[in-house]
Amino acid sequence: MTPSPIAFPSNVEHSDFHFDMPYSFDAGIGLNHDTIRYISAAKDEDQWLRTFRLQALETFLAMPIPKILKAHIADDLNFDKIRYYLANNQAPQRSWDDVPAEIKTTFDRLGIPDHERKFLAGIEAQFDSEAAYNRIQDSLSKKGVIFVDSAIGLKKYPEIFKKYFASIVPIGDNKFSALNSAVFSGGSFIYVPKGVKIKQPLQAYFRINTQNFGQFERTLIVVDEDAEMTYMEGCTAPRFETATLHSAVVELIALKNAKIQYITVQNWSNNVYNLVTKRSIAHENAEIRWIDCNIGSKLTVKYPAILLAGEKSRGEVLSIALASDNQTQITGAKMIHLARNTTSNIVSKSISKGNGLASYRGVIHIKKNLKDCNNNTQCDALLIDHFSRSDTYPKITVYGNQNRVQHEASVSKIDEERLYYLQQRGISQGQAISLCVNGFVNELIQEFPIEYSVELKRLIDLEMNPKNQK
Amino acid sequence: MNAVKICNLALSVEGKPILNDFSLEIPTGEIHVLMGKNGMGKSSLAKAIAGHPDYSILNGEIIFNGENITKLPPEERAQRGIFLAFQYPVEIPGVSIANFIRAAMNAQNKKMETVAFYKLLHEKMDYLGLNREFASRAINVGFSGGEKKRCEILQMLMLQPLFIVLDEIDSGLDIDALKLVAKNINSLRSDTFSGLIITHYQRLLNYIVPDRVHILEDGKIIHSGKPEIVRKLEEKGYAFLNSEEKP
Numbered sequence: 001m002t003p004s005p006i007a008f009p010s011n012v013e014h015s016d017f018h019f020d021m022p023y024s025f026d027a028g029i030g031l032n033h034d035t036i037r038y039i040s041a042a043k044d045e046d047q048w049l050r051t052f053r054l055q056a057l058e059t060f061l062a063m064p065i066p067k068i069l070k071a072h073i074a075d076d077l078n079f080d081k082i083r084y085y086l087a088n089n090q091a092p093q094r095s096w097d098d099v100p101a102e103i104k105t106t107f108d109r110l111g112i113p114d115h116e117r118k119f120l121a122g123i124e125a126q127f128d129s130e131a132a133y134n135r136i137q138d139s140l141s142k143k144g145v146i147f148v149d150s151a152i153g154l155k156k157y158p159e160i161f162k163k164y165f166a167s168i169v170p171i172g173d174n175k176f177s178a179l180n181s182a183v184f185s186g187g188s189f190i191y192v193p194k195g196v197k198i199k200q201p202l203q204a205y206f207r208i209n210t211q212n213f214g215q216f217e218r219t220l221i222v223v224d225e226d227a228e229m230t231y232m233e234g235c236t237a238p239r240f241e242t243a244t245l246h247s248a249v250v251e252l253i254a255l256k257n258a259k260i261q262y263i264t265v266q267n268w269s270n271n272v273y274n275l276v277t278k279r280s281i282a283h284e285n286a287e288i289r290w291i292d293c294n295i296g297s298k299l300t301v302k303y304p305a306i307l308l309a310g311e312k313s314r315g316e317v318l319s320i321a322l323a324s325d326n327q328t329q330i331t332g333a334k335m336i337h338l339a340r341n342t343t344s345n346i347v348s349k350s351i352s353k354g355n356g357l358a359s360y361r362g363v364i365h366i367k368k369n370l371k372d373c374n375n376n377t378q379c380d381a382l383l384i385d386h387f388s389r390s391d392t393y394p395k396i397t398v399y400g401n402q403n404r405v406q407h408e409a410s411v412s413k414i415d416e417e418r419l420y421y422l423q424q425r426g427i428s429q430g431q432a433i434s435l436c437v438n439g440f441v442n443e444l445i446q447e448f449p450i451e452y453s454v455e456l457k458r459l460i461d462l463e464m465n466p467k468n469q470k
Numbered sequence: 471m472n473a474v475k476i477c478n479l480a481l482s483v484e485g486k487p488i489l490n491d492f493s494l495e496i497p498t499g500e501i502h503v504l505m506g507k508n509g510m511g512k513s514s515l516a517k518a519i520a521g522h523p524d525y526s527i528l529n530g531e532i533i534f535n536g537e538n539i540t541k542l543p544p545e546e547r548a549q550r551g552i553f554l555a556f557q558y559p560v561e562i563p564g565v566s567i568a569n570f571i572r573a574a575m576n577a578q579n580k581k582m583e584t585v586a587f588y589k590l591l592h593e594k595m596d597y598l599g600l601n602r603e604f605a606s607r608a609i610n611v612g613f614s615g616g617e618k619k620r621c622e623i624l625q626m627l628m629l630q631p632l633f634i635v636l637d638e639i640d641s642g643l644d645i646d647a648l649k650l651v652a653k654n655i656n657s658l659r660s661d662t663f664s665g666l667i668i669t670h671y672q673r674l675l676n677y678i679v680p681d682r683v684h685i686l687e688d689g690k691i692i693h694s695g696k697p698e699i700v701r702k703l704e705e706k707g708y709a710f711l712n713s714e715e716k717p
């Protein structure tokens with residue numbers, strides 16, 4: 001099949017390839033103090049960071065797997081059998097010509113360089129543990145916008161990086177944030193200076209090439225006062241026989257009046273455990289939106305959180321999850337209202353197909369002595385087959401009586417009369433299901449940039465009609 | 471040649487028998503009307519012709535243009551040119567009329583280039599007095615009764631079927647809309663276009679003159695004749711068919 005014209009984690013067939021290649025840096029199989037020392041030495045890190053990593057390793061080893069995940073993690077996820085660090089370079093290239101051939105071919109086939117030319121303000125392409133390519137438009141660099149990988153961020157901009165790093169996702173937040181803190185590499189560091197509004201999106205593309213591997217990128221985005229930015233991430237991996245782990249930590253900081261939009265489209269192959277911690281903080285009158293589309297993976301656990309720390313700050317999480325056969329999507333959102341007159345909105349749509357399980361988990365918390373806080377949650381689930389499953393676990397704690405919280409949830413089975421209506425016009429049953437599913441998520445798909453929304457529809461179509469995938 | 475030939479059909483829905491030993495022939499190029507009291511199985515027949523999965527065919531067969539379609543799934547019947555205008559069209563949130571009609575045309579090998587498609591769609595919408603934004607609305611969501619019926623006719627005009635079944639297309643339509651719908655159906659009439667109109671009322675037949683009228687009772691056709699019968703029915707009710715005055 002011809003590659004999609006844009007850098008979109010398109011159907012699994014299309015991204016199902018990998019290269020056997022020698023890596024210049026390989027921390028070996030399994031996780032212990034030596035693994036950490038290897039990574040830290042390869043990256044030539046300061047002592048404080050090495051200490052941070054080692055402390056995180058202790059925390060990781062001491063923490064149990066969270067109760068809600070136990071039932072979903074099979075024996076194939078064995079922390080002693082994973083490779084934690086594989087890289088060819090320590091600094092990404094600024095020209096595709098300098099990127100090693102296999103890696104360049106990989107991203108070419110995924111359409112990344114083409115997409116960059118047409119549509120992006122900057123891009124970072126990560127291959128296994130490290131970014132292979134990173135570039136931002138010169139005009140933005142001149143305005144002081146920083147878009148580099150996390151290691152360079154740390155070395156070149158320590159005064160910003162150290163101030164915010166691990167500030168909202170502490171090591172011990174959960175077992176997987178501890179793991180990421182111990183072994184992280186790659187990911188983006190972005191700083192947008194005061195008043196700079198970036199019109200085009202910045203994009204990162206995360207590619208896993210190796211089996212029995214763990215990808216642990218670490219992303220930190222700081223958008224200064226009155227500045228605006230949209231970040232998009234796409235993720236794919238080839239299909240391997242054995243489990244692959246993706247465990248990222250993402251922290252977003254929106255200072256006064258800033259706006260951040262963070263868009264994820266992931267289409268992991270169905271051997272990937274995707275256990276991600278995403279959290280953000282909105283200061284006074286700032287706005288943060290997470291727009292999240294979770295397709296593929298064996299297990300995804302991801303609930304972006306927004307701390308509404310400043311008055312009049314606003315937070316929104318829009319998410320689509322599609323759980324096909326043998327897949328579990330545990331997604332949702334956390335809205336923590338810490339200041340008065342803050343607003344949050346959650347729209348979650350999930351689709352379960354075959355024996356897929358889509359679970360919504362949400363937390364709404366409005367702390368004491370606040371007023372005029374508003375939350376609206378809408379949570380809709382669509383079941384395709386009679387043995388598909390969807391669960392909803394909302395947790396709402398509100399103190400005081402001058403706040404408003406609204407939770408609406410619906411679960412529906414795909415409607416036979418709708419399918420008949422469409423079929424009566426000549427549309428096949430598979431395509432009728434696909435139209436209904438696309439209709440179900442349509443209001444959210446509209447929120448994605450147009451290039452993405454077109455591909456998303458196509459991807460849903462392929463998920464519903466696997467036989468069309470040629 | 472018959473467009474549709476239904477032979478000795480017996481239907482059931484959820485185990486409940488609906489029609490038994492029902493037969494009907496509609497020659498190519500003719501439009502027939504099926505009338506009868508509520509609950510006689512008129513809508514069930516319409517759905518069975520179009521292949522609704524809830525209607526099990528216990529006995530008999532449905533022949534369309536010489537081909538036995540009794541076991542075909544609904545989409546394959548539609549692809550052969552059968553179109554059902556629904557009495558109660560369902561809402562399909564998030565799917566626009568334009569995308570839907572486009573998908574249906576593609577499925578029926580009536581694919582058009584985007585520009586030509588919209589030109590034709592807008593032309594047909596103009597006939598039906600539908601404004602342009604109608605094309606981007608979700609199928610039947612929040613439509614008035616009249617809009618739903620016009621939307622059915624719009625699909626019919628775009629898909630250019632060979633055989634239509636209109637199930638109570640006249641209910642919920644005001645007189646102007648009714649005339650408009652009739653005008654559009656008449657515009658399709660030709661030697662190759664046939665149809666079955668299911669209705670309660672004579673009203674529609676003031677504007678579409680059928681070739682034959684059939685009266686359904688207790689799962690069977692108890693009378694077939696010229697359209698004049700309809701006027702008598704309106705005057706005297708279905709009872710007269712059993713009386714001595716029987717035509």
